[in-house]
Amino acid sequence: MTATGIGAPVRRKEDQRFVTGQGRYVDDFNRPGQAYAYFLRSPHAHAAIRSIDVGAAQTMPGALAVFTGDDLAADKIGGLICGWMIHSKDGTPMKAGPHPALAQGKVRYVGDHVAVVIAETLAQAKDAAEAIVVDYDVLPAVVDTAEAAKSSVQVHDVSPDNTVFNWHLGDKDATEAAFAKAKHVTKIDLVNNRLVPNPIEPRAALGEYDFGTDNYTLYTTSQNPHVARLVLSAFIGVAPEHKLRVIAPDVGGGFGSKIFIYAEETVCVWAAKKVKRPVKWTSDRTEAFLADAHGRDHVTHAEMATDENGKILGLRVHTTANLGAYLSTFSSSVPTYLYAPLLSGQYDIPAIYCEVDGVYTNTAPVDAYRGAGRPEATFVVERLVEKTARELKQDPAEFRRKNYITQFPHQTPVIMAYDTGDYAASLDKALELADYRNFQARKQESARRGKLRGLGFSSYIEACGIAPSQAVGSLGAGVGLWESAEVRVNPTGSVEVLTGSHSHGQGHETTFAQLVSDRLGIPIDQVSIVHGDTDKVQFGMGTYGSRSGAVGMSAIAKAIDKVIAKGRKVAAHVLEASEGDIEFKDGRFGVAGTDRSLAFGEVALQAYIAHKFSGQDLEPGLKEGAFYDPTNFTFPAGVHICEVEIDPDTGVTTIERWTAVDDFGVIINPMIVEGQVHGGIAQGVGQALLEGAVYDRSGQLVTASFNDYCMPRANDLPSFQVGMTVTPCPSNPLGIKGCGEAGAIAAPPAVINAITDALGHEDIAMPATPQAVWRAAQKARMPMAAE
Amino acid sequence: MYAFDYHRPTSARQAADLASQFEDMKFLAGGHTLLPTMKMRLAGPTNLVDLGQIAELRGIERSGDTLSIGAMTKHAEVAHSADVRQAIPALAELAEVIGDPHVRNRGTMGGSVANNDPSADYPAACLALNATIVTDRREIAADDFFQGIFTTALDEGEIITRIAFPVPSQAAYAKFRNPASRYALVGVFVARFADGVRMAVTGAGSNGVFRMPEMEQALAQNFAPEALNGIAAPEDEMNSDIHADAAYRAHLVGVMTRRAVQAAASRS
The missing domain is CATH 3.30.365.10 (Aldehyde oxidase/xanthine dehydrogenase, molybdopterin binding domain)
Structure with missing residues (x-):
């Protein structure tokens, strides 16, 4: 290893400009003659639009133009697309409703795009937007994930029961047979809470049209500018691909939310030609809460069958996934092919069957967010494994070890062929770093102070670098990977x-x-x-x-x-x-x-x-x-151990220790990898303890600012003990597996397993806020006192 | 934000004169409530009178058994003041847990008290310490000043100049932060004087900051956490939101009061 070669902890070259304020983000670009876009958004979760009167708005000072969905339609600008086709069990294609960039006849969530004003200044654009008169026929809304399919409210005409697909994976008969011969069945009901991505840089777009060359340029906050260009040209039809240049300069975090092709960037590049001026839009934080694609939002019932020796025989899972009001770019793949194929975890499970119902609701679209499907799968598997071990009165670490896959390659019953790994090695190292053997002493010491201490495991696996293209194409992907x-x-x-x-x-x-x-x-x-x-x-x-x-x-x-x-x-x-x-x-x-x-x-x-x-x-x-084009996915895996202490008087949970032992294959830069692990855990802890997007029954987003939506802060987190094990990945020439999402995938079940261990019962949902933990601790206090 | 005219007087009298000239006027202190509201276009005063350049509204002074703090004194100044730390350390500790460093270096005591946000910290200190709110027109006892959420005894155009705190023998503030906003979900200030005990609760009450005479009497008899056994905050008078329902808030009032008493009692 050289000082700057593979494996060296080289300081990040880009940080010089980032930490000295020299980064250039989309909003830092300003073009001559630039005008500003402001989107009038729906205040209602669900309403028919009887009429939109833009007359007064158009005459407001500084207003250059006001556009509605009719203007886009007149220019034959298509709707936004979902790029992954999912078929239901019965073979029918998913029921995708229209997704216009500006509403046509109906709004379907608070924050939906009704009209856009282009003006000389942003303040003038906002003033003009206030002069737009929209006559809404407000309709009842459906918000709740579990209720959506039963609701009388219909979000899209194409899906009468708000169901986009009833999808499944695995062998149902084999799984039923496994359960029939089980000695023990463990059942669990889980909610995977909805999250708002909140990258520090909000989304932004700057569209420009050159009348001399007929070229369009779009500066946009994108994780994938070529995909954006392809979608904007080939599907939405804003400009021909060879005439559209998409620039994604410095981008301040994405976490998935900047993969997707959104209404605002579509409108900016289209409007630039209409008004003959560059058009800029920069999201404010409220808009980011309302209209960035959210993450997660699953309701799941799962069961695990074990034999008399505590070997796992089978797993069956039913999940309802909230997709929001429209299908965002990759939304359909997240709760299906990025989810169910991970349900085998690190375990040798002979039979797995999973059903997923994707539903529409009157909420912001839901799509990939750091981990995308894999955190949801890991939460199911690792909560269920922990609960099973407890019910069987087995040490949760040893129960896992007993069921680990040890021979590779390993074909799971749910598509994946794991290429390599050494799960016991990660477990051993994690137990050592976490000082597992002295945990009971620490628990007793906490009890003497009136505190509840608990320890939770997460023995996660994930799949990165989705590939090969031929395989993902056969699963419905619209692109190669x-x-x-x-x-x-x-x-x-x-x-x-x-x-x-x-x-x-x-x-x-x-x-x-x-x-x-x-x-x-x-x-x-x-x-x-x-x-x-x-x-x-x-x-x-x-x-x-x-x-x-x-x-x-x-x-x-x-x-x-x-x-x-x-x-x-x-x-x-x-x-x-x-x-x-x-x-x-x-x-x-x-x-x-x-x-x-x-x-x-x-x-x-x-x-x-x-x-x-x-x-x-x-x-x-x-x-x-x-x-x-790789030959396979990669399969990073590891063991995280979370140790918490709960103050039963207030319900405050403090993370006392965090041990992460990950196998990312060959490491290019251990410092950057460790940073990714830290950030991922922080986001996972955020989901487990702090974050949760809450809509009220009428579809208003209650958590629409940082006043109510709780982001993790440094003092919510302990110092992390990070360790590594290495099994080089055989599916690519560098042996790399990937590390960007592992923490966010591993962390939530580790936290909840620790809390449920401390409480002595399983009845706690994410986010485990002080209020929720206090209430759960009321139930826990009696048995604790008896100890 | 809508357009407005900005004024920056250098005396309280000038500020009052300006205020009397405009129908739709707001005083600007630290701006932590007003400016976000204006940015979101939920408020649109046509005139802003910034109190930031008025020297007479600043400063901290100890005189006998009274600590007097200028209305435009920033939270960070209160937190770091040797006079405050010596006279009423609990007040400095309260200032230290308001918001974050940015907030503490912009936000002012007078602004917080005049706004009377039901989750703000200073109203609890004013009420528990039996402070006197001094304005450019009169002196108002804290018991008369706070009149329900975002409501005070201040008249139109009246300016708080300083707040006078009697120095207690022992005091403490126990705050349970809203996990997201860091405002007080429940904050309890307890103060012990030669002639009795006062306490006040912020964050919890549906009608803003309040005292609990039953707790005060019990603590006057026995200034110890055990004295509070059997006394509960009235659940039907508590706030309820996604972070804490009324039952949890009522419970936390008890926990935080005990912790405040414990901390106060352990002070020499």
């Missing part, structure tokens, strides 16, 4: 890497450069990473699902291999040796068995001046591209 890279070597030997991945907090400018430095033997400061601009990078699928290491970097590695191969040819000419005798090592091309060699930079220069070879023999230049 490979990645592209281009490695451009300059005549001076410096390197630019163009990647289809997009960094919005992950540190790609550092980790990708580490790979290049490592492979080409050049200093890390000789490497630039270019991303986020469709005019520079040819195509790419973007960053989500912890895919950029496993897939994005593998594409770079493949392109680097091609660069080295070409360099070898150049070196052979210059060194007057045969290509087969050229070795590339430590940044030098040398002739085997001699001391004749050229530095990488010298070969680069020779490639461009082309003095030592004929253009007929060898093309000048040194630039190679690659598309990389």
Whole structure:
């Protein structure tokens, strides 16, 4: 390992500009003549629009235009799309209702887009929006996930019982048979609470149209600018793909919420041509709460069957997933193919059957949020495993160990073929770091102070780098999930890497450069990473699902291999040796068995001046591209142990210890990985203890600001004990598994398992707020006193 | 935010004169309630009179058994004041748990008291310490000043100049923060004087800050947590929201009062 190569804790190159305020985010871009968009949003969860009168608004000072859904329709601008087709059990395709960028006849959630005002200033746009008169026929709303299918309220005409799909996975008969022979069945009812993503940078869009060239440019807060361009051109029809440039510059966090193609960016790029001015929109925090796609929101009943030895025989799960009022870009895949295939966890479970009903409600659309389906699956499996162990009076760690998969590859009953792992190794290390053997002493010490102490496990697995494209296509994906890279070597030997991945907090400018430095033997400061601009990078699928290491970097590695191969040819000419005798090592091309060699930079220069070879023999230049499609998902896994102390007088839960032992395969930068683990755990703890989007029965979002929506803060978290185990991933050339979501996936069940351990009963839901824990502790106090 | 005219007087008299000229006027102190409301277009005063440049509204002074604090004194100044820490350490500790550092370096005592937010911290201190609210027109006892949520005895255009706190022998503030906003879900200030005990509860009451005479009498007899056994806050007078329903708030009033008494009693 070199100081900047693979495995080195290199400080993040990008942080210099971020921490000194030099980052450039969409809202930092201002174009000559720029006007401002303000969206008039529905105050009602569900209403028919009888009429919209924009007459007065259009004459307000500074107003340039007011547009409604009719204007978009007149220009044949299509609706927003859902890019993953799910089929119900009976084979019918999912029932997707229309999703216009501006409402047509109906609004379906508070925050839905009714009209847009374009004005000289934002204040004038808001003033004009107040002059728009909308005549609503307010309708009753359906909000509750579990009630949606039974409600008389109908969100979309195409789905009479608000059901988008009744989907299933697994072998029902085999699972029923497993339960029939079970010695013990454990049952659990769970709610996976709805979350608001809240990246620190709210969404923004700046659309521009060039009348001279007929080119459109969209600056947008996107995790995947090429996907945005593809959807905006091929499906929504704003502009032809080759005439639309999408730029996603510095992006301040996404957590999934900036994958999707939204109404606002669609309208900005379209309106720029209409008003002949660049049009900018920047979300305020309230709009982010109302109209960013939310996450999670499942209601689940699950059962686990075990035999007389405590071996798991089967698992059956029924989940209702709230998809909100419209199907967001990848919403249908999250509670289906990103969820049920993870229900085997780390365990050898012979039979699994899962049914998922996706439902419409009058709430914001729900889509992928850090972990996307996998946190929901892990919560089901790990809560159920913990409860089963308790019911069987077995140590939860040893119950897990007994049921771990130990042979690889392992085919689960739910699609996944796990390639490698060593789950017991992670468990052993975690038990050691958590000082598990002395837990009872700590619990007694807490009890002496009148406090309740509990410990919870989460032995999670996840699937990253969704692939290969052929497989995801067969499951309904509208796109392939490979990645592209281009490695451009300059005549001076410096390197630019163009990647289809997009960094919005992950540190790609550092980790990708580490790979290049490592492979080409050049200093890390000789490497630039270019991303986020469709005019520079040819195509790419973007960053989500912890895919950029496993897939994005593998594409770079493949392109680097091609660069080295070409360099070898150049070196052979210059060194007057045969290509087969050229070795590339430590940044030098040398002739085997001699001391004749050229530095990488010298070969680069020779490639461009082309003095030592004929253009007929060898093309000048040194630039190679690659598309990389993995052979399988990757399967990061690990064990997290959470230890809490509860004050039964107030219900306050304090996390006293957190141990995380993760197997992410080969690590590029341990410092960045540890940071990802910390951030993921913080978000998972947020879900478990603090965060929850609450709609009232009329569909108003009660938690529409930080006054009521509780984000995790530093003092909600302990210092984390982070450990690693490594089994290299065999499905990509770098052995990488991915680390971006693990913490958020692992954490919630660890917290709730710890709280239920402390309470002595299972009756607590997320978020386990002080009020909820206090109430649950009332039930727990009597048995505790008797101890 | 709607457009408005901004005024920055340098004396309380100038401020009062300006206030009398405008129909639709708001005084601006720290602005933590007013400015967000204006940004959300929920308030749109046409004139803002900023009290920030009025020197006579600032400063902390100890005189005998009274601690006098200027209305525009910032929370951080109260928290860090040696005079406050010496005279009424509980008041400094209260100031230290208001909001976050940004809030404490902008927000003012007078602004908080004049706004009388039902979850604000200072009203509990004023009421429990039997403070006198001094305005540019008169002096108002805390018992008469707080008149229900966001409602005070202040008249139109009346300006709080300072707040005078009698120095207690022992006092403490116990706050249970709203997990999201960090306002008081329940905050209890307990103060012991030579002639008795006063306590006040913020955050919990559906009608704003309030005292519980039954608890005060019990504590006057025996200034110890046990004295409160059997005395409960009235559930039907408690606030209820997604963070805490009335039963939980009523319970927390008991817990926080005990903790405040414990902390106060342990002070020398």
